[in-house]
Amino acid sequence: MRLLIIAIYVVLVIVLQSVVFARLNLFGVSPDLVLISVVSFAVLQNRGKATVFAASAAFLQDILSFGVYLNTVTRVLISALANNIKDSFAGNEYALTIGLVLFLTPVVMLLESGFYVFFQGRQVDPLWLLPTIALAAFYNMALSLFIFPVVKMISHA
Amino acid sequence: MIGYSPYRKKRSNFLPVIIVLLAVFISFSAFRGLFGVRTLLQAALYPFQYAALSVWKGVTGVPSAITSQRSLLKENAALKDELDELRPRLLVTDELVRENQRLRGALSFMGGNPYRFRMLAAQVIGRSPDPYFSVLQIGQGSRAGVRKDMPVIVADGLVGRVVEVSRYSAKVMLITDAESSVAAVDARSRDFGVVDGSSPLRLYMRHVDAGGDVANGDVVVTSNISTIFPPGIPIGIVSRASKKEHDLFYHIEIKPSVDFSRIEEVFVVF
Numbered sequence: 001m002r003l004l005i006i007a008i009y010v011v012l013v014i015v016l017q018s019v020v021f022a023r024l025n026l027f028g029v030s031p032d033l034v035l036i037s038v039v040s041f042a043v044l045q046n047r048g049k050a051t052v053f054a055a056s057a058a059f060l061q062d063i064l065s066f067g068v069y070l071n072t073v074t075r076v077l078i079s080a081l082a083n084n085i086k087d088s089f090a091g092n093e094y095a096l097t098i099g100l101v102l103f104l105t106p107v108v109m110l111l112e113s114g115f116y117v118f119f120q121g122r123q124v125d126p127l128w129l130l131p132t133i134a135l136a137a138f139y140n141m142a143l144s145l146f147i148f149p150v151v152k153m154i155s156h157a
Numbered sequence: 158m159i160g161y162s163p164y165r166k167k168r169s170n171f172l173p174v175i176i177v178l179l180a181v182f183i184s185f186s187a188f189r190g191l192f193g194v195r196t197l198l199q200a201a202l203y204p205f206q207y208a209a210l211s212v213w214k215g216v217t218g219v220p221s222a223i224t225s226q227r228s229l230l231k232e233n234a235a236l237k238d239e240l241d242e243l244r245p246r247l248l249v250t251d252e253l254v255r256e257n258q259r260l261r262g263a264l265s266f267m268g269g270n271p272y273r274f275r276m277l278a279a280q281v282i283g284r285s286p287d288p289y290f291s292v293l294q295i296g297q298g299s300r301a302g303v304r305k306d307m308p309v310i311v312a313d314g315l316v317g318r319v320v321e322v323s324r325y326s327a328k329v330m331l332i333t334d335a336e337s338s339v340a341a342v343d344a345r346s347r348d349f350g351v352v353d354g355s356s357p358l359r360l361y362m363r364h365v366d367a368g369g370d371v372a373n374g375d376v377v378v379t380s381n382i383s384t385i386f387p388p389g390i391p392i393g394i395v396s397r398a399s400k401k402e403h404d405l406f407y408h409i410e411i412k413p414s415v416d417f418s419r420i421e422e423v424f425v426v427f
Contacts, residue, residue: 011205018283018294019209025418028358030284051172059180063198065285066292066320066328068184073177080173122335125355 005154006053013037014060029135034061035108036101036144038075040151042082043097054079070115074108081107094148101144105137196323200298203325206282207296274387276310276424277301282326291331291354293317295423298325306385308426314391314414315339315379316423327425331417332392333360340383341392346370349380352392352411360393362409371398371407376414387426 017033024030034057042050058075065071082100089096113129116122183189190196277297285292297303299322309316309329317337321328332339337354341362348369350362365371375395381388393411400407 011202015202015205015209018285019206020213022284023213028418047169048172051176055176060198060202063195064202064283064294066330068189069180070184072180073184076173076176076180080170116335120336123355124335 002155009037009151009154010053010057010060013057014064017061018064026139027131027135029132029139031139031143032105032108032136033143033147034058034071034075035078035105036140036147037151038079039082039100039104040097040144040148041155042079043086043093043100044152044155047080047083050079050083051076070112074111077111078104078108097148098141098144102137102141105140106133109133109136196321199321199323200325203282203296203323206294206326210280210282275427277303277427279303279309279327279423279425281421281423285328291317291334291337291417292320293329293331293420293423295327295329295425296325297425298323298327300324302427303327303425308386308390309423310390310426311415311420311423313416314393315386316415316417316420318385319425329423333358333413333417339386339392340380341377342380343369343371343395344376344378345372346375348407349382350377350407350409352377358413360411360413362395362411363406365407365409367400367404367406369407371395371409373398377411 013033017030021033022030038050038054038057041053045053054075055072058071059069061071061075062069082104085100086093086096109129110133113124117124183191279295279297279301281293282296283294285294293316295303295309303319303322305319305322307319309318315332317329317331317334319327320330330337331354332352333354335354339352340349341352342349343365346369348365348371350365352360352362355361362371362377373395375398377392377395379386379388379390379392391414393413395409396412397410398407
């Protein structure tokens with residue numbers, strides 16, 4: 001039953017991300033519902049479940065995107081990193097998630113831009129990238145305040 | 158609350174590593190499409206996206222539906238004034254179009270009129286969440302005859318081209334994407350160049366000979382040498398054109414004629 005709820009949540013997140021949140025952009029920056037969910041899940045669940053969640057959600061995100069399966073790579077890495085950090089942490093998991101989202105959003109975006117610059121020869125304008133990263137980090141952090149309780153509810157359903 | 162434990166069990170990173178390696182391998186392999194699974198999943202997600210879009214439009218449409226009648230009347234009057242102003246211009250344009258058609262006929266450009274293309278209207282279903290890819294997902298696919306590399310336009314100008322097609326939907330790479338290149342000309346001076354994407358707000362026109370004549374405010378349109386895009390479709394307006402003394406090419410920035418953040422319907426050109 002819990003598996004079904006989580007599967008429905010994954011589809012819902014992907015659909016909301018591509019249809020609704022893509023339209024809720026602020027200066028061209030959209031919140032990343034998948035990243036927030038992946039970090040929340042990594043904080044709340046064990047490594048195996050968190051990795052499977054991250055891989056399936058990011059894979060669907062890549063299906064709706066174009067090009068390489070980069071979301072799958074970055075989200076799985078982020079999930080593992082968040083899980084490792086959780087293992088050396090004692091305290092409030094809500095605060096940990098919010099802090100991780102704030103810290104890991106720039107990490108993901110820098111990883112992705114690095115990939116595009118070094119492997120695909122794309123030009124990424126730093127004047128565009130840096131404000132985008134800052135805005136995305138705060139946007140994601142604000143949204144994680146609402147997403148974390150939802151993920152907590154479904155992961156313990 | 159996560160409790161303190163000095164002797165936590167060391168967990169294996171085997172599964173994440175395997176998944177990452179698999180994703181990297183697939184990304185750079187010839188079967189990136191996963192033998193049709195990609196298009197199949199895309200088609201499976203389409204009904205959910207369509208339903209979400211309908212709900213979203215219903216929700217966001219409510220405020221506009223209750224807009225006061227007074228503002229609608231005001232808008233109507235303004236549009237009538239605008240129409241009265243445009244009607245004489247339209248007559249001149251019609252005459253120019255007829256003249257153009259006659260000249261083209263005389264030059265034996267049979268069927269060469271770029272504006273006779275067949276178009277298919279499509280709703281924008283989704284957008285790529287990835288800020289590095291400027292990709293739209295549209296609600297028409299191979300079932301409606303959409304094929305890869307078909308141009309996509311709106312009334313304001315060029316949007317992009319189809320890059321991936323599934324049965325009920327397709328992905329459109331916007332001209333602002335860093336991988337996009339469009340053969341273009343300055344509509345006034347006819348200087349040729351290539352318009353490359355960079356960020357959602359800017360385009361660059363490259364390889365324009367420094368001996369040419371490009372000025373701020375010039376309209377840039379698609380060139381007739383393009384094998385994908387029909388000629389004459391507006392791309393944008395030159396917002397900055399400069400060249401230094403020893404430069405071989407102009408440095409040209411273009412403001413796109415289409416506001417890509419607000420596109421809701423597009424036309425696929427057949």
